Amino acid sequence: MPYHLERAKTDLTPYVLIDEEKGYMKLEGESYHENVFEFFQEIRSWLSTYLKTDFDSFTFDCELKYFNSSTVKILLGMLLEMDAADNSGNITVNWITTRNNMIIIECGEDFEEDLENLTFNLIAN
């Protein structure tokens, strides 16, 4: 059975959707739980396994409005892992935000500098 996860957003944690069958992951909302590592544990462990498979295409839409510094470390960890995957050329990351959200834009720019293989689109509407 392909993995499927959908978590509603809370004040402190984002909406999460993982649809393995479609090769799709989405984060939306805000992330500033003090124990953000625990929140992302299951997601990260699925991602690590998935990235080792022979997938055709994988899209990650990251549409977070705000996240804390611990979340930055987790997002970066996930992106670097995607970039290092054998199939990294089949991965698209859409970093979606608004034009006035400088915190998110700067963070996306800093991430982009370190990503060599996957397609990273910084979309500021």
Added chain:
Amino acid sequence: MFDMMEYHKTLRDHKVTLVYTGPLWAEGIGGVATTLKKRLEYDNLPLETSQEVFSVFVEQMNNMLMYSKESELFTAPDDLHSAAPKGTFILGTLGKAYYIHTGNIMKNDSAELIKNRIDHLNTLDKKELRKFFKEQTRLEDDNPDSKGAGLGFIEIARRISSKIEYDFKPYEDGYTFFTMYVTIGGGAE
């Protein structure tokens, strides 16, 4: 008895708009965060300023949660007893700028570490802080005790319009009372 009128006057004189004191735990911080967001919406600020205030709030609450050793036993809604760290957070206005003032008790060795970190951050400009933050997020450091290797303080330094002012006062044996004061926005950058 606690002099509520004096307290009220003190808050008014210092243009305090939000005070939180007591146990700190993740879900509790969420509740204060919601109140703070409403407050910032009411002030009708540019997104950048409200995000800066919010970001400093989140990072400093997490810092206090991490380093505050003044735990107290409290009863959670589900009747589970748990020890939570304590701290005090104040948001106020200073002309067009905001200030955030916090206080908590910590171990002397944590105080030493934090003082060194802040002294270093205070020497860096915004561009250098962005670079330093980037370097620190890329460290292979999964030690849960370091919880992000001081990323919270770097993030605070990036978002404020002042330097990080601080005070460390001796508390009881082995403990220090840490006060942090920063200002945000107000076109002082």
